[in-house]
Amino acid sequence: MDAADKAFALLLSSRRLWRRLVQSARLCCGVPDYDNYVRHLKEEHPERPVPDYATFFRERQDARYRGCSGTRCC
Amino acid sequence: MKGGVVKLAWAVLALVGAVCFATLALRRGESVNALWIVTAAVAIYLVAFRFYGRFIAGKVLELDANRATPAFLHNDGLDYVPTNRHVLFGHHFAAIAGAGPLVGPVLAAQMGYLPGTLWLIVGVVLAGAVQDFMVLVISSRRDGRSLGDLVREEMGQAPGTIALVGAFLIMIIILAVLAMIVVKALAESPWGMFTVIATIPIAIFMGIYMRLIRPGKIAEISVAGFILLLIAIWFGGEVAAHPTWGPAFTFSASQITWMLVGYGFVAAALPVWLLLAPRDYLSTFLKIGTIFALAIGILIVMPELRMPALTRFTDGSGPVWKGSMFPFLFITIACGAVSGFHALISSGTTPKLLANEKDALYIGYGGMLMESFVAIMAMVAASIIDPGIYFAMNSPAAIIGTDAATVAATVSSWGFVVTPDMLTATAAEIGENSILSRAGGAPTLAVGIAQILHSVLPGEGMMAFWYHFAILFEALFILTAVDAGTRAGRFMLQDLLGNFLPSLRRTEAWGPNLIATAGCVGLWGWFLYQGVTDPLGGINMLWPLFGIANQMLAGIALMLCTVVLFKMKRDRYAWVSIVPAVWLLICTTAAGWMKLFDPNPAVGFVAQANRYRQAISREELIPPSIDPAAMQQVMISNYVNAVLTAVFMFVVFAVLLYSIKAIVKARSVRDRTDRETAYVALRPQEVSG
Numbered sequence: 001m002d003a004a005d006k007a008f009a010l011l012l013s014s015r016r017l018w019r020r021l022v023q024s025a026r027l028c029c030g031v032p033d034y035d036n037y038v039r040h041l042k043e044e045h046p047e048r049p050v051p052d053y054a055t056f057f058r059e060r061q062d063a064r065y066r067g068c069s070g071t072r073c074c
Numbered sequence: 075m076k077g078g079v080v081k082l083a084w085a086v087l088a089l090v091g092a093v094c095f096a097t098l099a100l101r102r103g104e105s106v107n108a109l110w111i112v113t114a115a116v117a118i119y120l121v122a123f124r125f126y127g128r129f130i131a132g133k134v135l136e137l138d139a140n141r142a143t144p145a146f147l148h149n150d151g152l153d154y155v156p157t158n159r160h161v162l163f164g165h166h167f168a169a170i171a172g173a174g175p176l177v178g179p180v181l182a183a184q185m186g187y188l189p190g191t192l193w194l195i196v197g198v199v200l201a202g203a204v205q206d207f208m209v210l211v212i213s214s215r216r217d218g219r220s221l222g223d224l225v226r227e228e229m230g231q232a233p234g235t236i237a238l239v240g241a242f243l244i245m246i247i248i249l250a251v252l253a254m255i256v257v258k259a260l261a262e263s264p265w266g267m268f269t270v271i272a273t274i275p276i277a278i279f280m281g282i283y284m285r286l287i288r289p290g291k292i293a294e295i296s297v298a299g300f301i302l303l304l305i306a307i308w309f310g311g312e313v314a315a316h317p318t319w320g321p322a323f324t325f326s327a328s329q330i331t332w333m334l335v336g337y338g339f340v341a342a343a344l345p346v347w348l349l350l351a352p353r354d355y356l357s358t359f360l361k362i363g364t365i366f367a368l369a370i371g372i373l374i375v376m377p378e379l380r381m382p383a384l385t386r387f388t389d390g391s392g393p394v395w396k397g398s399m400f401p402f403l404f405i406t407i408a409c410g411a412v413s414g415f416h417a418l419i420s421s422g423t424t425p426k427l428l429a430n431e432k433d434a435l436y437i438g439y440g441g442m443l444m445e446s447f448v449a450i451m452a453m454v455a456a457s458i459i460d461p462g463i464y465f466a467m468n469s470p471a472a473i474i475g476t477d478a479a480t481v482a483a484t485v486s487s488w489g490f491v492v493t494p495d496m497l498t499a500t501a502a503e504i505g506e507n508s509i510l511s512r513a514g515g516a517p518t519l520a521v522g523i524a525q526i527l528h529s530v531l532p533g534e535g536m537m538a539f540w541y542h543f544a545i546l547f548e549a550l551f552i553l554t555a556v557d558a559g560t561r562a563g564r565f566m567l568q569d570l571l572g573n574f575l576p577s578l579r580r581t582e583a584w585g586p587n588l589i590a591t592a593g594c595v596g597l598w599g600w601f602l603y604q605g606v607t608d609p610l611g612g613i614n615m616l617w618p619l620f621g622i623a624n625q626m627l628a629g630i631a632l633m634l635c636t637v638v639l640f641k642m643k644r645d646r647y648a649w650v651s652i653v654p655a656v657w658l659l660i661c662t663t664a665a666g667w668m669k670l671f672d673p674n675p676a677v678g679f680v681a682q683a684n685r686y687r688q689a690i691s692r693e694e695l696i697p698p699s700i701d702p703a704a705m706q707q708v709m710i711s712n713y714v715n716a717v718l719t720a721v722f723m724f725v726v727f728a729v730l731l732y733s734i735k736a737i738v739k740a741r742s743v744r745d746r747t748d749r750e751t752a753y754v755a756l757r758p759q760e761v762s763g
Contacts, residue, residue: 022293024164027427028362029292029355032155040151057290058347060152065346065561 030064031057084124091117098188098383105378108454111187112372115195115450119443122199127439130204131432134639134647135211139761142754143428144218154218156429156760159436165427166441168358169419170206171365173252173552174409174624175445177515179453180522181617182406183464184394186384187457189403191450197404197411198446201654205628206416207438208635208651213421214428215750221421221631225729227749228637233732235573237630240725241418242566243718244623246594248415249559250601251620252552253338254613257330257606258514259545264323265314265505267330269542270549271323272306273353280352292355299356307542311505311535327606334556335599342560342591350557357551364523364547368451371526381457381464386489393469393488394513395614396676401664405621410449412658414627416442430762455522462492463500463509467518470611471511472698481510505538513611520544556598563594604711609698610676618669619715619722622662626726629658633733640740641748659726666723670716679719683712 023033034053041050051059094114098106131137145156157165182190213219216227222241226234260266280299284290313319325333341349390398395406409415420438428434456464465485466474474484478494485492501509504521512518524540565581568590572579578586605612632655639648672678675685686709689696699705740747 020158020161023158024161025359026292027157027161027165028168028358029351030423031290031292032152036155037151040149040155044149054289058285061347061351063152065350065558 031060084121087117088121091121098191102383105380106383108372108377108379108458111191111379111450111454115191115447118195118199119447122203123435123440123443126199127203127207127435130207130439130650131435134644134650135208137211137431137434139430139432140755141215141431142756142760143214143431144426145428146756146760147751147754148217148426153423154426156762157427159429159433159762162424162427162429162433163437163441164362166419166424166437167444168362169423170413170416170441170445171361171448172409172555173255173516173548174413174415175449176452176519176548177255177617178406178408178410178621179449180456180515180518181394181468181613182403183381183453183456184385184392184468185388185399185403186382187379187453188383189388189399190407190453193404193407194410194446194449194453197407198442201628201632201658202410202412202416202446203439203442204650204654205412205414205631205635206420206442207434209417209631210420210425210428210434210438211431212635212638214425214431214434217751218425219421221417221634224421225630225634228634228641229729229732229736233729236725236728238566239570240623240630240722241627242563242570243721244414244620244627245559245563245566246597247601247616247620247623247718249556249563249598250605251616252559253331253334253556253598253602254605254616255514255516256549256552256556257327257334257602258512258612259516259520259549260325260330261327262324262508263314263506263545264320265310265538265542266545266549267323267325268310268313269303269306269546270553272310273303273356273546273550273553274349276302276306277349277353277356280356281348284352285347295352296355296359299352300360303356303360303546304543307539307546310542311538314505328603331599331603331606334602335595338556338560338595338599339591341557342564342595346561350554350561353550354554354558357547357554360547361551364544365448365451368455368523368526369447371523371530372451372454375526375529377454377458377526377529379454379457380459381461385461390677393465393473395617396610396674397618397665397668401661401668402618404661405618405625405665407449408621408624410446410452412625412628412654413445414624414629414631416445417627417631430756433762452519452522455519455526457522458525459518459522460490460492460496462486462490463496463521464518465490466492466497467509467512467521468515469511470513470609470614472609472611474511476510478510503537504541506541511611513613515613516545516548520548560591560594560598563598564590567593604707604714607704607707608711609696609708614676615711615715618665619718622665622669622719623722625658626662626722629655629662629726630729632658633729637733637736637740638748640737641746642750643740643746645741659730662726663723666719669719679712679716683709683716686712 034056037056038050041048091114094110094117097110098114145154148154179190179194212224216224222234222238225237260270276299280295283295313323388399390396424437462485465488466481474481478497482492482494482497497509501507504524520541523544524537527540528537568578568581568586580586601616605616608615632651635651636648636655639651668677669679671680673681675682686696686705690702690705696705699708
């Protein structure tokens with residue numbers, strides 16, 4: 001592996017790390033991964049419309065505090 | 075060869091833990107560095123995770139990497155999503171970490187750092203982490219159902235309902251205790267009050283931005299919100315020093331109580347995106363960030379512990395809270411060692427996101443170890459403060475007096491030498507008028523955190539900044555919990571009342587909504603008010619109730635685990651959950667019994683109520699009550715608390731009886747009778763490493 005390959009691999013892994021961090025931070029706020037949801041919709045329910053991120057975010061934000069799911073620890 | 079090296083490394087780690095422990099336990103009369111506690115804890119956590127955790131995963135629960143989790147069975151891209159285990163760990167930890175692990179150890183420090191530290195470490199390994207982990211697995215094998223549903227399914231309808239009522243009462247007590255911590259921290263503190271009020275417009279600005287301007291851009295607006303918070307803290311100092319604005323933001327404890335009750339009612343009616351959600355995001359990030367900063371700070375500063383390993387208050391005569399080491403230490407520590415509340419999270423969102431059953435060890439057991447580590451840091455923060463200042467801050471005015479000279483004399487007479495100058499100088503250093511009798515744990519913790527952060531990032535007058543940063547960090551997530559808890563409590567109440575009056579179940583209608591919200595706020599508001607006006611400082615009254623309730627819920631969760639193990643025909647391993655369940659039952663019943671019937675009015679609710687009743691009939695005043703009406707109120711509060719304690723004990727014993735019944739029945743049949751969902755194998759490409 002030469003230097004360029006190494007740099008590329010590093011870039012890839014750091015991008016993956018960043019993506020994971022963003023994913024974690026969003027999940028802590030009750031917002032699941034949007035890309036994953038879109039992929040899920042396309043694969044499993046191609047007939048349904050795909051919401052844009054803003055709509056998805058609003059729907060998730062409301063859902064988080066509905067019912068007892070807003071419960072968290074002392 | 076490699077296996078041998080690994081084994082040797084684990085043996086060395088275990089030895090390190092043991093040596094650190096021995097150092098902590100045996101060194102007396104000379105100061106001990108905080109790193110000994112931290113190292114002992116981390117070494118033991120790692121060994122426990124590697125050996126006990128894996129034992130439970132492999133032998134007791136027989137986790138199967140090929141078994142499909144609810145995330146695969148019901149994948150909807152939203153609530154059920156196979157999630158990377160590190161991402162899920164972050165989510166789970168953020169959901170379980172709260173004020174409990176921070177405040178409990180601070181209060182427990184009155185007996186010295188050793189008893190609390192020992193229970194934090196032993197308790198988490200044998201009870202807390204076991205509970206979180208086992209409930210997570212049990213729920214994951216039942217489509218991610220909630221604790222109440224699990225109890226109902228495995229034990230029957232009646233214990234399920236009883237457990238739900240118990241959970242609702244616990245919720246009310248938690249909200250009241252949390253709100254009281256905020257009230258105690260903000261009373262007579264214009265700086266703290268200003269910054270906390272400032273979070274409301276900041277959060278609303280963030281909410282509007284995220285909803286309307288750039289929807290869903292959490293990161294950028296959270297950074298902006300954080301910067302605005304820092305500006306608010308700095309500006310709060312200016313406000314507090316101002317001749318007109320300073321007094322304008324100075325409120326007494328009972329004024330803040332009424333403001334909080336009003337706030338709780340209004341906030342529960344606002345749309346979530348406007349105030350609750352943005353502040354929730356901010357407080358989550360601030361919480362994680364501060365915990366990391368504190369860990370790094372302790373490693374850099376390596377502070378000496380100034381609190382003795384054991385104080386004279388191990389006999390139960392302590393000023394912060396009354397009661398002997400057994401059972402009250404185990405009740406006081408609460409969340410950092412074992413917390414029943416976590417069973418609600420482990421049977422809530424987390425099991426629906428589990429990508430593989432085997433991840434449950436890391437997330438359930440590991441997540442709780444991390445929580446215990448946070449509690450260890452809180453213990454360190456409380457123990458690096460001068461013990462004299464610790465006791466001046468945490469003892470009620472009825473015991474130590476109200477002016478610096480009297481307080482210094484009283485606390486010094488206990489053997490913790492402190493001068494009036496030290497007390498006033500500390501208050502000036504953190505930008506407050508007084509540090510006397512600021513019970514509740516938050517201000518003490520804030521002083522400890524401020525000392526650590528200030529040593530890392532020194533600067534003229536920065537100690538006051540860090541103190542108010544720490545207060546704000548606690549107030550922010552406590553207010554979020556109060557807000558979200560009121561909403562959740564409202565739904566629980568509507569659900570419970572709906573059993574009797576079905577029309578109340580309509581969560582979208584205004585009428586039932588208002589009734590349930592008012593009911594919920596009224597309930598926690600009442601306990602909050604009695605705590606704030608309690609002559610013995612409130613914490614002495616409410617914290618044990620909270621501890622008993624929380625440990626009791628953990629007992630219920632562990633009894634559920636035991637029943638499930640017997641139903642699975644894993645009898646020979648049932649001791650894994652029986653041992654902690656029995657210990658928690660002994661602690662909660664002993665504590666409940668003493669809280670009810672102890673003849674010492676400072677411990678027993680009934681004795682205290684009777685003392686006030688007799689004084690009222692003799693027309694005597696017990697200071698600091700100023701009129702008979704106030705005394706009447708103390709008396710009623712104590713009777714109510716006694717009834718509540720009795721209800722908690724009834725709940726525990728009812729669930730215990732149903733558990734024994736279920737176990738006897740399970741043992742009488744030859745086959746498995748548990749309600750696990752049918753086994754579905756993962757496809758090979760779905761099995762994560």
